[in-house]
Amino acid sequence: MEEIIAFVLVPAGYLAGLAVFLTVAPAIVLLRAAALLMQLLAGHIRLLAGVLVRRTPEFQILPPYRPQDEEVKAYRNYFFGPGARDLRQVLTLQRRSYARTTADSLRAVTSRQFTAPTRTRALTVPYGLTLYAGLVLGAALSPVPLALLLALYGLLLLLLTGGAHLLAGALRAVDRTMLYMRRLPTGMICPHCYERVPYPAYDCPRPTCRRRHADIRPGTYGILRRRCECGQRMPTLLMLMSREARLQAYCTHPHCGKPMNADAGHMPEVVVPLIGGQAAGKTQLMAAMLLALENAAVNGGPALRLADDDTEAGYQVLREILRIQGHTRGTQKDLPRAHSFVLGAGRAERLVHLFDTAGERFVDRDETDALRYARAARTFVFVLDPMAVDDFWTRLEPSPGPLLDRTLASTVHPEEVFGRSVQAVAAMGAPVRHSRLAVALSKTDLLAEHGLAPDRLDDSDTARAWIRDKLGLHSLVQAMELDFQEVRFFCTAAVADETARVDASISRFVEWCLRP
Ligand SMILES: [Zn+2]
Ligand SMILES: [Zn+2]
Structure with a gap:
């Protein structure tokens, strides 16, 4: 009887139980597969939160972008590197997490149902095999939704990265356009x-x-x-x-790197080079121009603001020169070559650079490299010292010889200075033929004192005729009118009275030079 039970009934019962189990086994397989899938999806969410939000060390598997390693010591924008790093970290960690979760689940089934079962293996082995099938099914299917989620994340990142690059490009273009509108296309x-x-x-x-x-x-x-x-x-x-x-x-040029005007780039720039021989009166003229502008600003004219400390310091020296009516005998070494100031207000603001060419500059060939700024100029000022011309001393009536101190004259003939300067400036690529030239006949206060000045001091044609006929500078005037698009002649007296009021000739002259 025992044999019947042991070899017939028990196996028959076991097989019957197995048959019943097999009817529910597919459901178990599906449930186990679904459970694994849910576990992997939950892990994915945790992973995203860890990499993107919590950023704890276990989620940082790639070296971060640090400002100290960058060429420019600044933090990177998220969409210019760190975003892609996060994506790579998510992909790597997701692969690891998938492998670990699946392997852990399989190992758990092996140990609980096969190697160390708590019940008889006759029951746990079929159950374990069913769980295995579920895990294999789950592991085979779950990459599909995971890949979809990762693709969605990747796509979103790609779109945002593209948007960030486009926005950056658009903003650069707008900034570029603003520079064009300020007439600074080349900087x-x-x-x-x-x-x-x-x-x-x-x-x-x-x-x-x-x-x-x-x-x-x-x-x-x-x-x-x-x-x-x-x-x-x-x-x-x-x-x-x-x-x-x-x-x-x-400045970004490697050999310079010096501070520029704080207003640079925020408004149009105007460059006015002052050309003239040594002691021709450029420094006084520049001083008078600045003072005239300052006076005009006080009296309701365009606002004037000195653009940098150098100009500020230089201006004090210039004022002093005007005040003592000192003849500077060539530009002092400590004066800056550029006097920069902001003229006007609001949208009409302009950054003006008056460049003193420091007398010998155009005469000395090696020095002409410093004339690069002239390329940006559309108005040039030529300071003509009548006392530097021999005819002035021989042809004028009354003879200036006993009246004036000839040592105050510039030692370089205007014709020579003009020829060399225009040549040098044109060689620098300055569009001379499209530029205007203001010829400032200097020291007319000295001439007027002794009745030597032209009849009318406020008329360009009179000044022109005087330079041609009295100074005998026919060819110089001809060269000027050939070389420049427009030439205007001014008699200038770079002097100020006790109340710092500048001679009226200067105001007219400045106005023409800085006319937009
Ligand atoms: Zn800093
Ligand atoms: Zn520089």
Whole structure:
């Protein structure tokens, strides 16, 4: 009887139980597969949160972008590197997590149902095999939804990255357009090396940092703002700098790197080079021009603001020269070559650079390299010292010999200075033929004192005729009118009275020179 039970009934019962189990086994397979899938999806969510939000060390498997490793010491914009890094971390971690979760589940079934079952293997082995089937099914199917989710994330990142690049490009284009509208398509002028700077470098505004940022425009390190290594935020565009928060600009040319005007790039620039021989009266004329503009500003004319410390310091020296009516006998070495100031207000603001060519500059060939700024000029000033012309001393009535001190005269003949300067400036690529020339007949206060000056001091034609006929400079006048598009002659008296009022001749002259 025992044999019947052991070899017939029990196996028959077992087989019957197995048959019943087989009817529910597919459901178990599906449930186990679904459970694995849900577990993997939950892991995916945790992974995304860990990589994108929590950013704890276990989710940082790739080296981060650090500002100290960058060429420019600033934090990268998320869509210019760090975003792609996150995607790569998610992909790697997802692969690891998938393999680990599946393997852990299989191992758990092996140990609980096969190697160390808590019940008889006759029951656990079929159940274990069913779970195996479920896990294999789940592991085979789950890559599909996971891949879809990852693709969605990748697509979103791609779209945002593309959008960020487009936005950066658009903002750069807008900034570029603004520079065009300010007539600065090739950049701003460095008052130290006289080169054009397409876009200046800027220093971090934090006083303890001052790291130099070579190119702050929207891109890798920020769209609207960038963050310096020190944590300080800075605007990325000229148009994002408010008047109060303009950053200090620096020249980008490797041999210069000196500070530029803080207003550079924010308004159109006007360059007016003053050409003339040594002691021809350029420095006094420049001083008188600045003083005339300052007086005009006080009396309701366009506002005047000196653009940098050099000009500020230089202007004090210039005022002093005017006040003592000192004949400077050649430009002092300590005066800056460029006097920069902002003229006008609001939209009419212009950054004006008056460049003193320092007398010998055009005569000395090696020095002409410094004339690069002249390329940006559309108005030139030629300072003509009548006392430097021999005919002045021999042909004029009354003879100036006993009346004037000849040592005050420039030692270089105007014809010589003019010829060399125009040649040098044209060789620099300045469009001389499309430029205007203001000829300032200097020292007319001295001439007028002794009745030597032209009859009318406020008339260009009279001054022209006087230069041609009395000074015998026919060919010079002819050359000027050939070389330049428009030539105007001015009698100038670079003097001021006790109340710092400048001679009226200067106001007319300045107005013409700075006419937009
Ligand atoms: Zn420079
Ligand atoms: Zn900084």
